[in-house]
Amino acid sequence: MKHSSDTNTGIVIACLIIGSWAGLLAYLLFRYSVNFYSPLTYLFVLLQTHLFTGLFITAHDAMHGVVAKNKKLNKLIGQLCATLFVYNSYSRLFPKHHEHHKYVKSGKDPDYYKGNFFIWYFHFMKQYVSIGQIILAAVTYNLLILVSPESNVITFWVVPSLLSTLQLFYFGTYLPHKGEHAPDNIHQSNSQSKNHVLAFLSCYFFGYHYEHHHAPGTPWWKLYKVKELNVSK
Template identity: 55%
Template structure:
């Protein structure tokens, strides 16, 4: 199991803050560009940009997640909190404190009845996804999104707001759930208390799918690692596994 293997992360320093700034700058710049981008349904770039913005949205949420674990700016707890707060707010007005409480419950009770991310009975994908959304989406968020949309559409094209602001956010929840919750925690597990598995070693796919959170057993074993250190942990675990097998 990953938690029993010897792995010591190198010093994080300010790199978490640089990654957070890059993701926020990328998300904000891309959104500003796309909200006035002429939509052409016959142009493949239209759909490619939706996927790019979806991935950047996921990065915004992953940054909020790392702030929950205190690893965006580990040397400055107040700044770490506010980075997480801003990222959670930008991701459909999520409440950072509420997210933090639920996520720590997820780590303490992973894939059990007390895990807010887990659906009892480990059901089919859509039922679990619906349960996941109910757990994290509130009426207040929906109202704030509706108010913001109706204000923004005074100055911005409605089609662009829907296609490049709202649709990527919805798709991002699917991405986060499928690669960061459903695949790692479904079925039976042999590594309590983490009750998580990791996808095969492939850093390109791991980044594109969900910022390396497919390496989920490593995240549960070492929750103090930021997303960009998970490949190092996965390589360490894989090397130990190969040595044990040989």
């Protein structure tokens, strides 16, 4: 199976995610009036959460070199998406993610922690959140509330970014790696049951996590094809 970097498809999809995230956020911050009695407000929160997750998934694909064939462009897109995801550091994420693949579910795996959901989530966040990132987020927040209602900033920038970390952790780390796995499960990963619609909505097919570890050079938008090959345990 060819990587997305063999064509321009990965670049186009990355641009669609970045553009959709930025365009919707601009509308929600500067044109939309928050109404907590309207279902539309909550729909927008969920949609913006999904797009935040898309930014991280795109940065993740760049770490595997499958967004663009040109290495510099691939890295640039990865850095941009990581930065837009509330100032995550691509250079900090890159080595840790590859350690996760190399040492999955071992003492050297930075994403794994043998504990309950909340302790594991705290451990997971501690690996990637820095003081500098928190400062930049705080500065951005205070600048945004100068030009947009604070309720909009909280509802459509702060809340979706936090919900997205839960989405990524729950579907991309906790569910796939929790509990015991059979000795012959070489990737020590569970996989979501085949339902491509739910798999996309839940976390851009990363619930097909065994498949990702089995074929890490496959971009997120092709993971469903790996699932179709029935390689999951």
